[in-house]
Structures are given as structure tokens and as C-alpha cells.
Amino acid sequence: MVGARGIGALAVLLLSALPAHAALVRAAVAANFTKVATELAARFQAATGNEVRLSFGATGALYAQITQGAPFDALLSADDRRTATAIAEGLGVPGTEFTYAVGRLALYSPLFDLTDGEAVLRAGDFQHIAIADPKTAPYGAAAMAMLEKFGLTEGAAPRIVTGESISQALAFVESGSAELGLVALSQVVDKPATQIWLVPPENYPAIRQNAVLLKAGETNEAARAFLDYLRGDAAIAVIKAAGYTLE
Template sequence: MRRTFLLPGLALAALMTVSAPAAEISAAVAANFTKPAEELGKTFTARTGDTVAFSFGATGQLYTQLSQGAPFEVFLAADDKRPALAVQEGFGVAGTVFTYAVGKVVLYSPNIDVTDGAAVLKANAFRHLAVADPRTAPYGAAGMQVLDRLGLTETVTARIVTGENISQALQFIESGNAELGFVALSQVVDKPATQVWRVPAEDYAPIRQDAVLTTAGAGDPAARAFLQFLQGDEGRAIIEKYGYEVK
């Protein structure tokens, strides 16, 4: 069930019509969500006049920055663990956590036909496989789960090149430093089918991506409005366009 929260006594439509100086919202966003976030930001600005300054990175790294005092007003994670932890540890506002997207991990290669990705991985006829750091990047953890499910962890480990986040993992693949790798569907949603193997959902734990209003943004109506925009029909349509599920 999709969780929502409402700004008490003030509808999003009203926020969009009240004449006020434009605000800039500081948002920490998981790297896999870069493309949709940028489109969401532009659309939100067109509707409200307020802008969103994004800081993209691995979820774990962003949370560390938040816990160390980074003035992020909203946090869009790639998991459902850290937004809840933010509330628990006093960095997030209780009652504002919701799932904005459910992500999908894929095996991507611009040069190898990965229509049957499992067979490609089992053949082990590649030099390097890119994976985001599983300690800080949920999509990297999902990629390692896929290898484990296929019984390939021990076989493939020596060939893995680890990206700081999912964006760097994609860079490794596109630069040729790795022939293939695990990335988010949203990053390659427009690529030919032969270049993208959509990993069966049962091969990795669901990637529920939660958002939370931080204590730094608690007093900013624009930050609250942006999170509400993500939950509205227009925001949800943009998110779905990039291959995510919305709850």
C-alpha cells in the first residue's frame, strides 16, 4: 500500500498559486534516480517557480553526509532502511516517510548480447563485471544477490570492478573498463533489448526506495510541496516512465 502524508491545512495546489519568493530546495538523491529526478525537478520548477538542487550519490554515503550535518531538506534513498533510520536517529521528520519508487536491477552491456543474461554470466567469458559498492549502494547489493542466486559469487568475484555508486558502475561499462555490469533499469531504459537483461524479480530483494523530509526541511513549505509532487499523478507518471513501479 502506498503511504502518503499531507501538509496540514495547506494543499499543494494552494502552494502553487500563492505568490511568494522562489525557494531552492536541497535534495539528497540516490544515484540511480538521477534522470527522473532531473525531470521531476524541471517540472516542479515549471509548476511552482521553486528550484531543486540535487546531490546525487550512493545512499549510504548520502546518509553519512546527512548524519554529519549536510543541510539536505529532502532525502530520496535507494532503500527503505535509511529514511526510517533518519527518523529514528533524529535527522528525519516522523510521519513523512513514503515509498516513491520500486527499482529494478538489470544486467547491461553495450557490446555483448545479454538477452539471456544468466547464460552470459555462467559462461564467464568476460574480463570485468561492474557492480556498485554493495556496502553503500542498494543496487550493488542487489547485483551481488543475483550472482549468489546463480551460484556464481565465488567464480565471478575476481572479475568484479566496484563503482563508488551506480553511476560510476555505468561509467565503467560505457567506457569499456568493464564489458558488462549490474545497473538500474532507469539508467538504460532506452537501450535495445539485446543490451539489457531484466533480472527476474525473485532473484533479488525488492528495492523499495523511500523518501523522507529531513529536520532541515521541516520548516520549508517548498520542500514539503516537492515531496507531495512526487506522490501526485504527474510525478508518478514521470517516475514510471523510467521503469520504476510506484505504490
């Protein structure tokens, strides 16, 4: 039942959606979240009239820019380390950090039948496997942890090629130069099921992707609204459909 209060709230919501109130949200977004963030930003924009400007990149590169005063209101990191560091270093607003998605690692290849991906990895019948830089990208670190757990690190080491971000790791596979890639499920969620093998999550540390409001956006109500929107049911449904989990 929609009562008088409901209608009143609706009116406020509609009023706040008027262009006169339109504000700009500048968000730095981890490369693996590119597709979802674009969709969520469009939905948020349609619902509120606030413009969201997204800058994509490797989390490490984005964070380096933020420490030097890059004009971002919010950071959607690929890990939970950079957001914590941001708060510790006074660049993030305390109490605004939350997990917006938990990433899933996937083995991907357009060349192999990956129904049993572990067997393909163990057979080792490939020349190059692409991963993201394990020192900077959480998916790269997860990939290394997983290879370690399977005892494949030594055999795979000379065949590992590193992309500066998870997007580049995928580009190496798409170009055909690397036969296999350990990438984010979200990047390959549209591919045929036989080309993807979902790495069982117990084989790598959880990839918690955290968001945080940055100091530059502390007084930007639209930025807070965007972060709230990311935690809402509508956004969560989109995020889950895109290949992430959320507990």
C-alpha cells in the same frame, strides 16, 4: 464540471505559483535517480515557481554528510534503510517517509547480445563485471544477492569490479573496461533492448527507494510540497517511464 470551488482552488494554486512565494528546496538524491529527479524538479519548478536544488551522490556518502549537518531539506535515498535510520536518529521527520520508486536490476553490456542474459552470465565468457559497492549501495547488494541465487558468486568473485556508486559501475561498462554491468534499469532504459537483460525480480530483495523529509526542512513548506508532488500521478508516470516500478 468546474464549479466555483474549482475556480477558487485554481486561483489559490496560481497565486501560490507567483515568484513572490518562491522558496528553495534542497534535496539530496541517490545517484541512480539523477535523470528522473532532474526532470521532476524542473516540472515542479515550472508548476510552483519553487526552486529545487538537487545534490546527487551515493546514498551512503549523502547520509554521512546529513549526519554532520549538511543543509538538505529532503533525502531521496536509494534504499529504505537510510530513511528509517534518519528517523531513528532524529534526523528525519517521523511520518514523512514513503516509497517513491522501486528499483529494477538490469544486466547491461554494449558488447553482448543479452536477449538471454542469464545464459551469458552462466557462460562466464567475460573478464570484468561491474557492480555498485554491495556494502553501501542497494543495487550492489541486489547484484550480489542475484549472483548468489544463481550460484555464480564463486566464479564471478575475482571478476567483480566495484564502483563507489551505481553511476560509476555504469561508467566502468561504458568505458569498455568492464564487459558487463549489473546496474539500475533506469540508467540504461534508453539503450537497445538486446543490450539489456531485466533480472527477474524474484532473484533479489526488492529495492525500495524511500524519501523522507529531514529536520532541516521540517518547516519548509516547499519541501513538503515537493515530496507530495513525487507521490502524485504526474510524477509517478514519469518515474515508471524511467524504468522503476511502484506497487
